[in-house]
Amino acid sequence: MSFLRVLVIGGITSYRALFGWISPWVFFPMVITFPVFEILFFAYLGRAAGVESDEFFLIGNAFMAIAVTGMFGMGHSVAGERRSQTLASILATPANRLALFLGRALPAVITGAVVAAIAFGVGAAVLGVEVGREELALIGVAVLVTSFACTALGLCLGALGLRGRNVSLFADMIAGSMLIVSGANVPLEQLPEWIQKLSSVIPLTHGIAAARELAAGASLGDVSDLLAAELAIGAVFLVVGLALLRVFEWDGRRSATLETS
Amino acid sequence: MTRAFLGGVRIHLIQFTKNWFDVSAVLLWPILYASIAYYLLDAQNDPELLVAASLGAAVMCMWSVVVIGSAGALEQQRWLGTLELLVAAPVPFAVTLAPVTIASGIVGAYSIAATLAWGTFGFGIPLAVEQPLAFALAIPACVLAVGMLGLITASTFVLYRAAFSLGVAMQYPVWIATGLLVPLSVLPGWIGPVSWVLAPTWGFLALREATVGGTPWPDLGMALLLSAVYLVVATVCLRGFEHLARARATIRLT
Numbered sequence: 001m002s003f004l005r006v007l008v009i010g011g012i013t014s015y016r017a018l019f020g021w022i023s024p025w026v027f028f029p030m031v032i033t034f035p036v037f038e039i040l041f042f043a044y045l046g047r048a049a050g051v052e053s054d055e056f057f058l059i060g061n062a063f064m065a066i067a068v069t070g071m072f073g074m075g076h077s078v079a080g081e082r083r084s085q086t087l088a089s090i091l092a093t094p095a096n097r098l099a100l101f102l103g104r105a106l107p108a109v110i111t112g113a114v115v116a117a118i119a120f121g122v123g124a125a126v127l128g129v130e131v132g133r134e135e136l137a138l139i140g141v142a143v144l145v146t147s148f149a150c151t152a153l154g155l156c157l158g159a160l161g162l163r164g165r166n167v168s169l170f171a172d173m174i175a176g177s178m179l180i181v182s183g184a185n186v187p188l189e190q191l192p193e194w195i196q197k198l199s200s201v202i203p204l205t206h207g208i209a210a211a212r213e214l215a216a217g218a219s220l221g222d223v224s225d226l227l228a229a230e231l232a233i234g235a236v237f238l239v240v241g242l243a244l245l246r247v248f249e250w251d252g253r254r255s256a257t258l259e260t261s
Numbered sequence: 262m263t264r265a266f267l268g269g270v271r272i273h274l275i276q277f278t279k280n281w282f283d284v285s286a287v288l289l290w291p292i293l294y295a296s297i298a299y300y301l302l303d304a305q306n307d308p309e310l311l312v313a314a315s316l317g318a319a320v321m322c323m324w325s326v327v328v329i330g331s332a333g334a335l336e337q338q339r340w341l342g343t344l345e346l347l348v349a350a351p352v353p354f355a356v357t358l359a360p361v362t363i364a365s366g367i368v369g370a371y372s373i374a375a376t377l378a379w380g381t382f383g384f385g386i387p388l389a390v391e392q393p394l395a396f397a398l399a400i401p402a403c404v405l406a407v408g409m410l411g412l413i414t415a416s417t418f419v420l421y422r423a424a425f426s427l428g429v430a431m432q433y434p435v436w437i438a439t440g441l442l443v444p445l446s447v448l449p450g451w452i453g454p455v456s457w458v459l460a461p462t463w464g465f466l467a468l469r470e471a472t473v474g475g476t477p478w479p480d481l482g483m484a485l486l487l488s489a490v491y492l493v494v495a496t497v498c499l500r501g502f503e504h505l506a507r508a509r510a511t512i513r514l515t
Contacts, residue, residue, distance in 0.1 A: 030426055030427055030430045031426070031430070033430040033431075033433075033434070034429060034430050034432075034433065037432075037433030037434050037436075037437060038433055040433075040437060041433050041436060041437050041442075041443065042297075044437070044443040044447050044448055045297075045298070045301060045442055045443050046301065047447045048302075048443050048444050048447045049301040049302045051301045169281055169285055172285070172286065173285060173289055176289060176290060176293045177293065179293060179297060180293060180296055180297055180300070185297055185301075186297055186300045186301060190300050191300065
């Protein structure tokens with residue numbers, strides 16, 4: 001019960017604080033602009049290169065938007081507290097760490113999913129891509145699974161925020177690499193073998209592949225192996241992230257580096 | 262004013278090289294975007310197209326460094342509490358802000374070397390600059406073009422606390438509208454006239470023409486002309502936005 005209370009109230013308070021800092025009328029157009037134009041950019045690049053369909057880039061980049069929000073939202077949950085000099089105060093509480101930081105990341109993840117859905121809709125309208133309602137509902141399942149996996153990766157980044165000062169650096173590098181490695185914008189078979197091997201063990205790759213198959217008319221059963229792989233990868237990152245969170249917090253307390261900024 | 266401008270460029274160049282976020286962005290992103298372009302465009306087996314893609318990816322990253330770097334620099338000034346002092350200084354604010362975008366452009370110019378080297382060594386794209394002199398002049402012209410467009414956008418950042426996020430959001434629209442990686446021919450027709458008034462379009466064309474052996478000089482001239490116009494526009498915008506920020510008392514808000 002305490003876990004849920006910390007998660008929900010902490011999350012809501014954190015989200016309200018966001019709008020104390022920025023007006024929603026500025027925030028939402030701003031966050032929607034990026035994924036919409038990212039989708040259009042790569043779709044038009046694909047057209048120019050004569051590679052893949054608009055749907056390929058639409059799905060790949062809408063999922064990238066979800067991944068980025070999950071990773072950055074979770075990664076920044078720790079870094080943000082450090083920046084506003086409240087990290088030591090919240091770590092002094094006995095509250096469950098996962099509830100504390102997940103609560104701060106969940107609103108960002110939900111916002112990311114909403115933003116990705118809007119970007120998908122706008123992108124589809126501009127590019128003239130049609131995806132049926134039934135397929136969209138099934139893609140929603142892939143979105144949830146992928147969002148979980150990417151947020152779990154974000155937890156690892158957030159934990160690194162207890163140790164390093166610039167988590168944005170890692171998050172930015174990983175997000176950039178995912179543009180290629182996850183197959184969001186380049187067909188996996190065109191990539192070198194070592195990148196293909198790497199892509200099979202990171203979040204996002206299987207989620208995108210599943211969504212593309214679902215959009216093409218596959219059933220959930222047909223992509224169950226892909227979704228299971230995405231879930232398993234997310235679970236591994238979740239366990240690693242929780243372990244890192246515990247180790248780095250202990251080390252930060254021992255070496256008095258929690259507030260180093 | 263010259264001393265303030267040159268001193269500002271020097272300080273911001275030093276600051277950029279001390280910030281690992283900026284350094285990694287400059288190191289990594291040109292290579293990433295160039296790689297995506299190579300993998301996608303490789304299907305057409307056209308070396309000239311791939312060289313143009315290298316340069317396009319380089320100018321894209323130059324723009325990113327300028328727009329994100331200047332947004333980040335302004336946000337940092339807010340957090341450090343020094344933005345008010347800069348605004349209050351007797352030197353026009355444009356002279357204080359322009360070094361940020363020009364220094365970012367200079368740092369971003371590294372992208373040209375990075376993408377060309379990556380294309381040559383990583384993907385075997387033959388590199389030969391047909392007109393070295395024009396190419397050497399096109400680089401600072403491109404830096405100036407990107408930097409001055411950055412100055413106009415940075416003037417709006419004075420108003421908003423969310424400058425950094427705003428800077429991030431402005432990357433793709435300019436990448437698309439300037440036809441850096443995506444040819445304007447595949448974009449909706451109305452984007453063409455928009456691209457003509459964007460100085461980076463001409464800076465990129467000057468670089469490309471100098472590399473593949475075309476007529477870079479008219480493009481170079483347009484880049485310089487538009488940069489001069491941008492300076493005037495940015496100065497007017499800055500004056501207005503600075504006044505607004507003073508009136509609303511938002512300069513110090515973080």
